[in-house]
Amino acid sequence: MIELKSMRDKEKMRKAGLVVAEVLQILKKAVRPGITTKELDHIADSEIRARGAVPIFKGYHGYPASVCVSVNHEVVHGIPGARRLKEHDLVSLDLGAVMDSFVGDAALSVFVGEPPDDRAALLLRVTEESLYAGIQAAQPGGHLGDISHAVQEHVERHGFSVVRDYVGHGIGHQMHEDPQVPNYGPAGRGILLKPGLALAIEPMVNAGAYDVDVLDDGWTVVTRDGSLSAHFEHTIFITDHGPEILTRID
Template sequence: MIEILSPAQLDRARRTGALVGDILQTLRERSSPGTNLLDIDRWARDLILEAGAESCYVDYAPSFGRGPFGHWICTAVNDAVLHGRPHDLVLGDGDLLTLDLAVTLDGVAADAAISFLVGDSRPAESVALIDATERALAAGIAAATPDARIGDISHAIGTVLTDAGYPVNLEYGGHGIGSTMHQDPHVANAGRPGRGYRLRPGLLLALEPWVMADTDQLVTDADGWTLRSATGARTAHTEHTIAITPAGPEILTRATR
């Protein structure tokens, strides 16, 4: 299903996006060496419920997972990159943490992810990974103009990632979003320009470039959810929900402070 939102729905999407951005910013500020991933999950729960929103993850049970996800946020550390299930792990200085959050407010969902380094340590490889995903996201957003095609976004993202020297996995990528978290169209993180669905005002997309330092192969943890690099290499993942408007792409999940 591909949803095209009305102006009234888009206004609600802006509120949902701002909530997601602000929660991620708050969790980033609270995360430091000594923080437990279960604390982050609890903080996310409290912030979502205080806002009168609903988690897209607690009851999420797609075919590729193992039962309901059962947590409020995805927390991926170092070699973990996607669907990181919170567990009893204490963060250390220099850990690369990715937080991926999706909520629904007033019937509209928004989805975003940030990767950042915990504490004061700044390993060069990790800084480069995060920078590449952020630049790829910016390129993908810039390509998301009215009457462009999905392939134009995929090509823009993939060009940045491959030029930075990273292999690109095509199993998981961006997606449409609206009244539910995951919708068509799929937005791969590499592709051919001029191909695929033509963008229309009112379409919401969650764009999410992610990379692993030296491989495009994933392995799954025993929890049935957490995806890691097959080599144990570090990873990064950056995501925004955007709206296609007549004036161009609008980022909905930017923090308001």
């Protein structure tokens, strides 16, 4: 069942979203050669709690950390550990926090230093652009498929592929609520977008094919062909006037 939120709910979600936004920027600045992904997890956990929130990922279906750190061909759900980042790595950081019973969820990708080549740099730019294309398409009176189509069209126009097996989602009191928000599909299909609908839109984009596998740890999703993957996400709230992003600082 899809739950529409009130404007009061939106303000509570904004508080959780701001925590996520601030901590993601701290993590982004901490990404450097030599740092371990576990050290990034320690930063995420302490900074979330310092803001009066709780990391929603930790313990979620048994996930062992407060942030997902996925590197290079890892798409999502990478588990932090002893791995040390090195120059040119592509690092995706996915973070969630709960505050006052509402959840904020967002993700970004960043290179350690400079990208290894122009195509890798383009992958990062196009993935982030596709997120904002999807957000722009989240207009009241439209359809869920409008978001999906906007993401897919922008990604494929640049020769990249959208992951099919993992999608965005509704969000609120729970991290994953109805509806699912695919990053592919035709416009004009799916549920009607109404004010009060809160969504986490999150394109996962591969430089190669869209096929993925899950490693033996049961969590880490990787591209089957070993190509780079990038991931960006925002929590949004649809108002009478259009989508409002709840997980950015400004």
